[in-house]
Amino acid sequence: MNKDNHPNQERHQLNKLNRRKFFTTIGNGASGLVLLGSLGVTLEYLTPNVLLEIPKVFKVGPIDNIQLDSVIYNPEHRVFVMREKEGYFYAISSVCTHLGCNTNWNPAGDANYPEGIITCPCHGSKFTKKGEVIDGPAPRPLDKFKLYIEDNKLVVNTDEIVDEDEMYLKV
Numbered sequence: 001m002n003k004d005n006h007p008n009q010e011r012h013q014l015n016k017l018n019r020r021k022f023f024t025t026i027g028n029g030a031s032g033l034v035l036l037g038s039l040g041v042t043l044e045y046l047t048p049n050v051l052l053e054i055p056k057v058f059k060v061g062p063i064d065n066i067q068l069d070s071v072i073y074n075p076e077h078r079v080f081v082m083r084e085k086e087g088y089f090y091a092i093s094s095v096c097t098h099l100g101c102n103t104n105w106n107p108a109g110d111a112n113y114p115e116g117i118i119t120c121p122c123h124g125s126k127f128t129k130k131g132e133v134i135d136g137p138a139p140r141p142l143d144k145f146k147l148y149i150e151d152n153k154l155v156v157n158t159d160e161i162v163d164e165d166e167m168y169l170k171v
């Protein structure tokens with residue numbers, strides 16, 4: 001009788017071991033997942049949460065390479081740098097003074113402004129090449145920025161808004 005029970009006992013022991021191994025594996029897996037999750041949270045905490053600010057000052061040029069009667073658009077700073085056929089420069093913002101949409105330079109202009117106009121795609125404001133309002137709803141002209149020359153390059157300072165009498169840089 002005892003001899004007959006022996007294989008059953010062995011099988012029972014074997015099942016017990018397999019079950020233990022199974023639960024141990026599940027437990028280790030769950031612990032691993034928890035560890036991975038907390039590692040992710042820690043890494044996220046340690047990563048600096050910084051917004052990289054675009055510098056307010058940028059350069060264009062060398063000035064000798066900028067053609068007369070041309071417009072250079074800087075999309076990063078949202079600025080039009082204009083050079084008139086007489087050779088002088090000015091820089092104006094492409095940000096519409098209505099609700100801040102980005103305006104577009106239209107070199108063909110229209111019947112009244114054949115030298116080109118700046119238009120806003122959002123609500124239809126129009127500006128002259130020098131940023132003055134032709135049609136609203138824009139309540140005021142486009143901002144004009146301080147310009148100077150450094151190392152034969154044009155430097156635009158978007159932190160310094162100037163009046164019309166200070167906007168032109170003659171070379």
Ligand code: FES
Pocket residue numbers: 096097098099100101120121122123124125136137138
């Ligand atoms: S944002 Fe330019 S017209 Fe409204």
